[in-house]
Amino acid sequence: MMMDIGLVVFGGLSWAMATFLVAAGLTLIFGILHILNFAHGGFFMVGAYLAWAMIEALGGGVSIWTYIAVALVSGAVVGALGVLVDVTIFRRLRDVEDAYALIATYALLMVCIGAIELIWGLDFRAIMPPEALNSALFIGDLIAPTFTIFIIVCGVVVYVALEVFMARTETGKLVRIVAHDAWMARLLGLDVTRIYLITVVISFALAGLAGGLLVANQGLSPELGGVFLLQAFGVVIVGGMGSIRGAFLAALLLGQIESIGGMLFPNYPGIFYLVALAGLLLIRPQGLLTKGRTEWV
């Protein structure tokens, strides 16, 4: 029984941090720009394929540091795509109804999937984790794959980095100001358009980074983005739309629930997550953590 508890907790943490890596950028962009970005999963995929292509080009088996560097480059490239998307699409969505944003970002998701199929084809791809992460730690009776531990550490690092950025840096403070009341921020001379651009770039870079970090765990196919997006949306909604801390807590909570469900009903993967999602939203429809927000006049 001891082993079971350890396994459940570890499995839950693994699910939680993998999902949080995807959810972080999604909740950020929603919290600041109030755009629900369906394309997030698409850019996560672009990051994963980019990382796969770079690792293949480097001859396959890379060291852990190269693996991390590749993920950071994926993040940077996808972040740069964020500039393009903000200037050409998101900027036009600011003064129109929300429905347009849904359609536009959904279309962008289709574009991402189409581009991936065009460039990399439909074949199923897979990549091994780096040598150093291809073993397991034995903690009591628990067998913990080091790659999974790596992903958990990455999730925590990304969370802490985002918290520090928002709370301690000047730009982070301005991002919070704009998220709370963009109209007043403009009256105070703040270049809100620039703050939005920075936010979009960070969000996209997080999507690309998540793709690069998680690539070794997965069989890579153009549909993979959708799976992660569904989990990430659940985490963003339960956490309270736009709250990074909320998404982190929700990921931890839903991860444990998903893990317990997987243990009790191994034949119905994912069902427990959806039931828990529905249940949590019935109890707290506004999400775990919600933020005050003032709308444009």
Next chain:
Amino acid sequence: MTEPLLNVSGLDAWYGGSHILHSVALNVDEGESIALLGRNGAGKSTLLKALLDAGPRSSGLIEFGGQSLTGMSTENRARAGLMLVPEDRRIYPDITVTENIALGRIAARGRGASVSMEDIWQSFPLLEPLKDRGGGQLSGGQQQLVAVARGVFGCARLLCLDEPVEGLAPVVVDEMARDIARLRKMGLSLLIAEQNLAFVRACTERVFLIDSGVIVFSGNWQDFDADPTLKDRYLAV
């Protein structure tokens, strides 16, 4: 003759399909303090927001410091020194009073800061003890003082106040009047939309009266008082 600091003419403004302002003309000279009077719904806030392109759609001439503002963004108008303190104050609740006031300085970027935080505490003595208080823990009157101080700290060349004493207790109204008198000594120009005649009379030297989006009177307070029907027709509830 020197150019006015703010020169507005033929200004029309719309909210969606409704035409709110009709060919408004208004001017403020450097160092002047002007009252904008009008009853509820007359168009005072619409006019102030139109100056900053921060709400209604508008057309017409707005010149500030000799420069046309046509096509200029809200933030660049603020950076040019045209600052609006909106009627709902909009203090950021999660940061302190000092941090809220410091935000005003963004607007002064590139223009050289002439107002120090020390000047602010001297002009608004009620605020100094509240320095470290969170923006969300202020009374309405305190919020209003912070909102005005924030505009001043942005080194406004023209500070537009939208009903700065609406709903405030008489002692706070008196305090605001004293604070504004101190700001005027510093040479600040003001455009104050108000319905509180006693307050605004003490703070300004000229009057524009607006009704249904049309300027129906402009002149000094003597001229305003000389025609008692103005008050009955345009200000009585």
